[in-house]
Amino acid sequence: MIRTPVSCSLLSAAHDSHGALPAVHTGDAVIDYERFYESVEWMAEQLASCGVTPGSRVGLAIHTGWEFILAWHSLLEVDAVTVPIVLDPRRAPAGSDDIGFVFAHIDQCVEVEDLVEAVAHQSRSRAMYRVADDFVLAALGGPDPVRGEGGLLADLDAGSLDTARQLVAEAEWVAEHDGLHRGARVGLEGDLGTRETMVRILACASAGACVAVDAPFGVPDWGAPAAR
Template sequence: MSRTVRVASAVVAAAATFPDRAAISDGDCLHDYASLSDAVQYFSADLVEAGVLPGARVGIYVGSGYEALLAVLAVEQIAAVAAPLDISAAPEFTRRQIADIGIDHLIGHREHEHLVVDVADEMDAFGPTMTSIAGDYTLARSGRGPLAPGSSGGAVFGLRNGAGLLEVSSEALMSAAHEMRADIGTTPDDVVAVTEPLTTRVVLTSCLATLLAGACLSVRRHGGANPVRVAEQLDCDEASILLCSNDRLAALRSAGVQAHRSLRVLELAQERFGADHQDGCGPDGGERRYGTTLLPESAVPVCYSRDPGPWLCSR
C-alpha cells in the first residue's frame, strides 16, 4: 500500500538540504528552513496531543501571513483537512462557511481569540471547547468527531460568491505545486512575494511551489490591499517574482506602484466554478447557496498567466 507524501513533509525534508536558507519573510522576522521545519513539527505534535484526528476539518482563521501558512502545513501534516478562512470577512459569512464545510476544529491566533469566540459557536450547539496550542494559537473544538475519519488529508476551499466547495487531497496539492514550480521556473535564488490571503487553492499552491523550490516566500499578515504596503513589501524583501490577483494587479496599476525592471509577475486568476460558468451559478445556470456543492478538483483548474503586460512604473 503506497504511503501519502505530504506537502508539509516535503518542506521538512527541504530543511535538511538547505537549513540556513531563508524560507519565509513576514516583514517582522526572517524564518529559515530549519526553523520552519521545527515549527511545523512542534505545531503538528500539539494538534495530535489536543485530539485532532486524521480526516478532521480544521478551519484556519488566522490571517494571511506566516502564522496562517504554518497552521495549514501543520494540519496537513497530520492527515487532517485544512480550511483556510478569511479573517476579514463578515462574521456571519464565516459562520456559514464553518457550517457548510463541516468544520469541527478552528485555529486562531491568540491576539484574535475574540474573533474565534465570535464565530466558533457554529461548530457546536453547546459551545466549543477552547484551548491554547503551539504557544501562540487558540484551538476551538466541537464535541463531534471528524466527518471523514481516516482521510488522507489536504485542504478545502470555498469558491467565490457561493459557487460551492473545492476539496483537494495532499497528493493533488503536491502535484500542482511541483507543476507550478516547473512552469514558473522558480529557483532557490528567487524571492516570491504573495499579496493575497491563503484562502484559495491557487494562492496556497503558489506558496507551496515556492517552498518546494527552496526559494524565499515573502508574505504579510495583513493582505496587500494597500498599494503602498505592496510597494514596501517588494522593496524591503527585494522580490524577484510577484504573485497577485487580477483585481490586485489593476489596483497596483492604477496606483502607479513602482518596481524594478527585473520583477516577474504572475497574475493569479480568481477561482470559479469551471471555465464556462459564472460565479454563483451551477451548470444549469441556477443560483446556488454557498457550500451546497462539493466540486471535484478538475472542475476548478489552477489558473494563472505569466508576464501579463506592462503594469508597474519601472524604475
C-alpha cells in the same frame, strides 16, 4: 505501520535540501528551512495533542502574514483537511456544521468564541486550546473525518477536496513551470487563503524559495535576515 503523509515529505525534503536557505521573510525577520520545519513539527504535535487527527476538517481563520504560512504547513503536517473561513460575528461560516475545529490567531479569540456560541446547539462537545503561544484552536465537536487523508477544501459549499498528494504534485509542477529556484524571494500579499496562493506557498517549499509576507499581528523573534 504508520503512514507518513505525502505533505510531510515535501517540507521534510525542503529541510534536507535547503535547510540553511531562508524559508519565510517578514518585516526584518527571517527563518531558514531547518528552523521552520522544526516550528511546523512542533505546531503539528500540539494540534494532534488537541485532538486534530488525519482527515479532520479544520477551519483556518488566518488569511495573512507569517502565521498563515506556519498554520498551512502545520495543518498539512498533521494531515488535516484545511478549510479557509472568514470569521463573521453576525453569522457562522457556511458549512460550519462539517468543520470539526477552527484554527485562528490569539488576537481573533473573541471572534472564535462567538463562533463557538453560534454553533453550540449543533456540537457534541466544545473546547478551546492555546496553541504555540500565538494561536487558538476551538474544537466544535463536528463529525468524524470521512477519510484519514489531509488536503484542502477551498470551497466548502462546493465540497471539492484536493488531497495533499494532488496539491504537492501540482506545487512541484508550478515550481518548475514558473521557474522558481533555490533562494528566490517570492512576495505574497493580500488574502493568502486562496487555492492558487496556497499551492504557490507549497511550490516555494518544493523549490527552496523564500516566501515574503507581511506581519499584521507583529514580527516574530526570528533574528536578523540572512545575507542575500
